[in-house]
Amino acid sequence: MIGSLMMCVGVVVLLFGMLAGIAMGIQHDFTLGPAHAHLNLVGGVLLFLFGFYYRLVPAAGTMLLARIQGWLHIVGGILFPAGVAGVLLRGPAFEAAPIVGSLMVVVAMALFTVVVFRTSRA
Structure with a gap:
């Protein structure tokens, strides 16, 4: 379930990012x-890559840790670049958003590392 969600959110975010680049x-x-x-x-x-791993290794996607990691990365993966945009457009008053977002994705990556090491032989 979390794998499919991450893949779907990933392609939508990527599409939005590509359209922003074209703009x-x-x-x-x-x-x-x-x-x-x-x-x-x-x-x-x-x-998308996280979601792909969870689909490829079904045991990984059923772990509570995977759901925590997935939601943490979804929120952080959107907050981080949105915060960067806020800082670029509005100045340092928005610095908290990219800081919090980047910390969220780093923690999510650490959790994913744990998931992979626990399930890589599955």
Whole structure:
């Protein structure tokens, strides 16, 4: 279940990130380039890869740790680049969002590491 959710959210986030990149290109304004890159990689690609692992190794996707990791990364993977965009557009008043979001994705990655080591022989 969490694997399918992560794959679905990942492709939607990646589609949004790609459309944002096209919009930046059309406008010749790449101010949000760092937010676009983080949205695509952290919010799109990583979510999809995590979901793919959970689908590939079904035992991993049934763990409570996997659901915690999945939701943590979904929220953090969107908050982090949105916060970067906020800082780029509105200044340092928005610094808390990318800090919190980045910490969430790092913790999610650590949890995923634990999941992989526990289930890689499954």
